[in-house]
Amino acid sequence: MAVTQQEIENRLWAAADELRVAIPEAQYSSVVFPLMFWKYLSDTWDHHHQEFLDDNKEQLNDLSAEEAHEIEYRDYQSFEIPFIHPGTVQQRRASWSSILATITQPGLGQRVRASLQAIETANPDKFSRLFGSMTWTSEEVLSGEVLAAVMKAMDRTPKMHEGNMSHDVLGGAYEYLLKRFSDGSGTRAGQFFTPREVVELIVEILAPKNHESVYDPTCGSGGMLIASANLLKAHGGRGYTLRLYGQEAVADTAGVARMNLFMHNLTRFKVEVGDTLKDPRFTKPDGSIAQFDVIVANPPYSLKWKPWAKDPRAIGGVAPQSSADWAFVQHMIASMDPKKGRAGVVLPHGVLFRGGQEAAIRQRVLDDDLLEAVIGLPPNLFYNTTIPTAILVFRAPGAKAPERQDGVLFIDASKRFIKAKKRNILTDADIADVVTAYRSSFDADGHPADPDGENGLSARFVLSIEIVANGYDLNIGRYIRQATAEAEDLDTLIDAYNIARAERQKAEQHMLAILADAGIKGFDE
Incomplete structure (x- = not known):
């Protein structure tokens, strides 16, 4: 029976x-995912081991332990689960079922930790540092009784192997937990989880192709990398051919990303740990920044950082210490493949108009014609902030389509959402309409030649000369007027003005009457 x-x-x-009796919900992920x-x-x-035993039962007696091991790991297994405490009376395989059999014995956390560390050590190319810090295996953090209860409850899930459930189901379950933890943990969730619909919108716009490379410099739990493969598959492509790269500053979160990718049956990936701005881990042999076909990111907003003293990424200047927003953009621009590189990033609206050093960087990016589109999103989409944000889309120098050169496409989708319990949500129809607007052609005045997706969605292609005349300000309201006056007709505005004017005159007459009674004159002139 299918699961x-x-x-x-x-x-x-x-x-x-x-875990509810032991730790806050915000910390569930550090225990549950490992x-x-x-x-x-x-x-x-276990599933592949049984296949090995079934296929070779007639010749197992004639094979030495070394020969059997060689055949099994050559033809059946893609990773190793070794023994812990080998050669002692405590020897046992570092597997779930083996340790589960000991949950009534003292020291469960220590055995779990030893097992996970043994798996990492035995598979350094695949699972190095995969399980994170594992502080939860300490009795002081999580008692053996609670850990045993979690393991017994999890053991009631169906067998998690390809003979029993598809990777689509398994990956979907992982994503479900990510979202559930995020819904329950508030602002902390923004550190590792970007809402699914925002991820899908960015990936739909950048449209990864078979065999391309996709890079996320602030990858969190890896959702954007996985969405790239899923979208390609949904459009008839081969998602497994993508080469996926991510960097994440928090080691435990990087482990969550690696596990997430494996759960989705994506094995052509590399996730590194480190500060992308200070210590970029993906570089060429000469030390310059590695370049990719597609770059996606939802970096931490307005992050205080130590500005570069000298760095080739700093085109147009160096972002201020108070906000690394444009530094992340500069890193992504440096990471674009020179022929077909494109990048999409979510940032707060301040990057569109703030002055100082950020204005100088923005001017250079626009003068080099690297910015293709600005897409205004609704407020309160994210777990860690209620502010409205925007997607900025960049293309490598000269990589824009001819009709998109020397200008920027503005799309206002700020009114397209439905209200949910904790945050606003973009629907599938909202995403489809934004993508349609992005792919539209535009007339000489910059308006869509075949407008679609109305009801709160507006778009306009603005020539660079107009942006320069506005001092390189990218505020969406400068270019799409209806963004600031939603569906209010002139008659309604005039009526509101007349009512307010009458109320003001009435208040003035009352004031003057009181002043006159008090013998104070001269205010009615």
Whole structure:
């Protein structure tokens, strides 16, 4: 019987819910994801081990232990689950089922930690530093009783291997937990999770192709990298051919990203740990920044940072210490492939009009004709901020389509959303309409030649000469007037003015009457 998406999601959440007596919901992910991935690896290893035994049962007696091991890992297994405490009475395989059998014994956290560390050590190319700091395995952080309860609840989920459930179901369950944890943890969620609909919109616009490289310099849980592969697959392409790269400053979050990618059956990836601005980990042999076909990012907004003293990425100047927004953009521009590179980034509206050093960088980017589009999003889309944001789309020098050169496309989608319990949400129709507007052709006045997606969505292609005349200000309201006066006709405005004028005159007459009674004159002239 096939495993349903809802079944595995319910079981996994029941396991996570066992943590409610011990730690805040914001910390669930640091425990649940390593345990879930360990179970996935163990179930997969056990499944292939049984296949090896079934296929070779007639000749196993004639094989030495070394020969059997060689055949199994050559033909059946893609990773190793070794033994812990080998050669001692405590020897046991570092698998989920083996440790689960010991949950009533003291020191469960220590055995779990030893097992996860053994898996990392045995598979350095695949799983190095995968499980993060594992501080939760300490008895002081999480008692053995609570850890045992979580493991027993998680063991009630169906076997997590390809013979029992598809990677679409497994990956979907992982994404479900990411969102569930984010919904419950408030602002902290923004550190590792970008709402699905925002990710889909950026990826739809950048449209990765087979065999291309995709890079996220602030990858969080890896959602944008996975969405790139999923979108390509949904459009009839081969998502598994993408080469995926990510860098993440928080080691535990980088581990979440690696597990997420594996759960989605994406193995052509590399996720590095480090500060992208201070220590970019993807470089060429000569030390220059590595370049990619597609760059996607939702960096931390207005991050205080230590500005570069000297860096080739700093085109147009260096971003101020108070905000690294444009520094992330400069890094992404440097990371674009010179022929077909394109980048999409979510940032606060301040990057569109702030002055000083940011204005100088913005001017250089516009003079070099690197900015293709500015897409205004609704407020309160994200877990860590309620402010409205914008997607900025960049193209490598000379890579814009001829009709998009020497100008910027502005799209105002700020009114396109539905209200949910904790935040606003872009619907599939909203996403489709924005993509349609982005792909539209425009007439000589910059308006869509075949307008679509109305009802709160406006677009205009603005020539560079107009932007220069506005002092390189990219504020969407300068170019799409209806962004500031939604659907209010002239008659309504005149009526409102007349009512306000009459109220003011009435208040003035009352004031003058009081002053006259008090013998004060001269205010009615």
